[in-house]
Amino acid sequence: MRATLLYGAGDVRVENVPDPVLKHSTDALVRITASCVCGSDVWPYGSMNPGDGPARMGHEFIGVVEDTGSEVTTVHKGDLVVAPFAISDNTCEFCRAGLHTSCSHPQAGFWDGEPDEGGQAEAIRVPLADGTLVKLPVAADSALIPSLLTLSDVLGTGYHAAVAGGVDERTRVTVIGDGAVGLLAVLSAKRLGAEQIILMGRHQARTDLGREFGATDVVSARGDEGIAQVRELTAGHGTHVVLEAVGNMPAYQQAVGILRPGGVISRVGVPQYEEAPIGFGSLFRHNLRLAGGPAPVRAYIEELMPAILDGTIEPGKVFDVTTNLDGVAAGYQDMADRTSLKVLINP
Amino acid sequence: MRATLLYGAGDVRVENVPDPVLKHSTDALVRITASCVCGSDVWPYGSMNPGDGPARMGHEFIGVVEDTGSEVTTVHKGDLVVAPFAISDNTCEFCRAGLHTSCSHPQAGFWDGEPDEGGQAEAIRVPLADGTLVKLPVAADSALIPSLLTLSDVLGTGYHAAVAGGVDERTRVTVIGDGAVGLLAVLSAKRLGAEQIILMGRHQARTDLGREFGATDVVSARGDEGIAQVRELTAGHGTHVVLEAVGNMPAYQQAVGILRPGGVISRVGVPQYEEAPIGFGSLFRHNLRLAGGPAPVRAYIEELMPAILDGTIEPGKVFDVTTNLDGVAAGYQDMADRTSLKVLINP
Structure with a gap:
């Protein structure tokens, strides 16, 4: 499949990488239908040392569940789901306190800490799928997708x-x-x-x-x-x-x-x-x-989603450019130049 | 009258200074009956440059009102009162929000900012007496004085x-x-x-x-x-x-x-x-x-005083030494050496 890699400052490439596979019984595989570039991606895009790369990029996405591990119960093949920028089990004492970005599960953490996964790609393996993914009650081509995508990071943040x-x-x-x-x-x-x-x-x-x-x-x-x-x-x-x-x-x-x-x-x-x-x-x-600090956006998804679904808020207006993976490199540059506010990616 | 002055690191002196007098119609004159040395006094005692001195010392005291300006209404001659370490009007929007250490009155501030006044002395002029002073319902020789004195700083802090x-x-x-x-x-x-x-x-x-x-x-x-x-x-x-x-x-x-x-x-x-x-x-x-930050101790006096009066709490136990003005210099040194926890002064 194709995925976005950052090789160093100013050097974003979309390359063929191995397809993700299930590793743990709590994983899900998700085919990504919408993703985006984050303001925090623009910091390493401006400064990363080539010796630290290449890094898989992207931590905001919506997609369709393609497969699940044997222990996954809350999402199923065919579900449209959104993922927060942090992986969490949604059951530990920190998650229960609404601080999912400090989840104590050993597999919890930021997408940026998953060396072989990234959201600016065609597919992704999602650890702790029950805790991390939230099902969306719309179709993948809904007009609400841009706003729902902001639940993965920027709205919750x-x-x-x-x-x-x-x-x-x-x-x-x-x-x-x-x-x-x-x-x-x-x-x-x-x-x-x-x-x-x-x-x-x-x-x-x-x-x-x-x-x-x-x-x-x-x-x-x-x-x-x-x-x-x-x-x-x-x-x-x-x-x-x-x-x-x-x-x-x-x-x-x-x-x-x-x-x-x-x-x-x-x-x-x-x-x-x-x-x-x-x-x-x-x-x-x-x-x-x-x-x-890093927003526990998972804690806010259920609270904020209804206001998006009923049109009370339209946070998706922050996306002023839509592209596909071929346009990702240009999207980074446009965000760095501040000619784009936020770039939506339909892989 | 006699008052404590810090001339530089390690150099505390008790000297004769002019008696305080009323300057504003909102002032009160207070004859001090109990005062103490603060941990924060020990910082300049350890480091003050002689060029920055001498400084009048002390910002925690209990005393008897001797005279009041024409606008003072809440305390009267003969009242025993306690003063917080910050002067405030108790009426501005910050005081009403319980943040008396950010009182917006032009005469508000810390005692340390009053060059001619200090609590380690025989008497003091109290600006904004209505806002700053709180009447105590005991006699000046009450056994509760040490605990009530902590309302001026350390308990509230x-x-x-x-x-x-x-x-x-x-x-x-x-x-x-x-x-x-x-x-x-x-x-x-x-x-x-x-x-x-x-x-x-x-x-x-x-x-x-x-x-x-x-x-x-x-x-x-x-x-x-x-x-x-x-x-x-x-x-x-x-x-x-x-x-x-x-x-x-x-x-x-x-x-x-x-x-x-x-x-x-x-x-x-x-x-x-x-x-x-x-x-x-x-x-x-x-x-x-x-x-x-600096504690708005004035905000807590009414809340904490009843627990002292009824013996529920005994914060005065922090005083392990009692002295008079002649013993103040030794008191500073003992606190700096940590051989005294906190020194009470009966001027």
């Missing part, structure tokens, strides 16, 4: 940012980042009733979509000027919550600058730094808090 | 750690630090019903008091060995909450190491660092959270 940040109807929120996760963090804050949602981003097509998703204000300035504008919009105090959907140090510093005393920075952009200021002069003085 | 960490009856807690704040964090976690309370400390007299306050386990090892022992006590997973009552980098690193996925580090020890690891390899991977 934006929603996790808002949930981990404690957003409710008494909350003023700033969202940093107008990528797909940032825009769906806006949608999520709106869904949770936030009183004010300030979107910080500078690409008008994206911030326009952010307004459609619920942003009440847009600030295109960054750094000190951006901080000043957010403070101006919030009686000088900043917002109760900042949803940080970028992951670099300038975004973190901006978050600290626009947070209200006692507020919380909820991070879902994978940090591209390890050390950061958290002492008296940054977080401590005003009881600023820090939350977030 | 330990309690804030536990509240900000979200401690409840489903929580396993580790407390790092066997100083007065750490021990009262233990007492607070117990009061909030924590299922398990592991105290990390190596001074047996202190950890014995910690057990009396509610610690279920004591770990004297530090660093990797300490982390391993806490994990052993918690089925390998670590605790849901770490109350960090020290403030240095080894304590922070230890906190990260013993935290359960999804858990929270609640810091109340003033950080002696600004940058620290918070990226994928430390906090982010397992959705570890960070909370805490």
Whole structure:
């Protein structure tokens, strides 16, 4: 079958690889019908050392179950399913607490930790299929597929940012980042009733979509000027919550600058730094808090799917390009250049 | 009157200074009857540059109101009162939200920011007296004075750690630090019903008091060995909450190491660092959270005082030495040497 491999920075190739096969009695084989490129794929695309490659790519997909191991009971051949970006058993104490990205099962983990599998491909072996896969009540060619595909990562990640940040109807929120996760963090804050949602981003097509998703204000300035504008919009105090959907140090510093005393920075952009200021002069003085991490999107699928099925939310609007595997390399480059917001792949 | 001044590292002097006078119509003058030395006083005692001194010291006190400005209505001449370590109006939106240490009044702030006032003295001018002072329903020579004095800082700070960490009856807690704040964090976690309370400390007299306050386990090892022992006590997973009552980098690193996925580090020890690891390899991977800051102890006084008055809790047990102003310099040294846990001053 054909699959996407990253050989190094700027070097994406689609190649023939061995077809996946069942390895464990808890596996399922899935023929992929829809996949996509993630903002987090763009980090290694920009920086990966060729010595670290090639790596199989993709961790968001919908597909049809082709075969299952003997212990799999919740999905069957022919079912259309969606998979979160993390493999989990959905039964351990962490999964039961809604923290599937810390599942304690030995086979649990991120797709990126599965060297022979990836979602930007024609098929995939899914470990812990009962825990990981969720059946979709539509056909593979449904018009809802783009929105349902966001359940695999970006919608659940934006929603996790808002949930981990404690957003409710008494909350003023700033969202940093107008990528797909940032825009769906806006949608999520709106869904949770936030009183004010300030979107910080500078690409008008994206911030326009952010307004459609619920942003009440847009600030295109960054750094000190951006901080000043957010403070101006919030009686000088900043917002109760900042949803940080970028992951670099300038975004973190901006978050600290626009947070209200006692507020919380909820991070879902994978940090591209390890050390950061958290002492008296940054977080401590005003009881600023820090939350977030890899989203346990599996925990949110059942909660969010009905709103997609009944048309209440249309998170699939974040896909502005659709291609097939032949167009994946160009899709990476377009996302790196920010000419595409998010690329949908029909293998 | 006599007051305590810090001239530089290791150089505490008690000197004659001008008597305090009312400056604003919202001030009160208080004759101090009980005060103490704080763990946070020991940091500058260990490191202050003589060029930065002399500084008036002390931010925890009980005293008798001697005079009030014309606008003061809640306390009167002759009242015995306790003051929190932060001055606040108790009416702004941050105070109403229980975050008195971020009070927006221009005269609000820490005692350490009042150059001509300090609690380790015979008298003090209290700004925003209505917001800052709380009347005590006992006499100045009551046996409850040591416990009531902890309402000014260490009890409220330990309690804030536990509240900000979200401690409840489903929580396993580790407390790092066997100083007065750490021990009262233990007492607070117990009061909030924590299922398990592991105290990390190596001074047996202190950890014995910690057990009396509610610690279920004591770990004297530090660093990797300490982390391993806490994990052993918690089925390998670590605790849901770490109350960090020290403030240095080894304590922070230890906190990260013993935290359960999804858990929270609640810091109340003033950080002696600004940058620290918070990226994928430390906090982010397992959705570890960070909370805490200067405790809004004013918010907790009414809640905690009844338990002191009826003898349910005896936080005053953290005082192991009582002295007068002549003994303050020795008290600083004893606390720095850790031969005293906390020094009470009857001026």
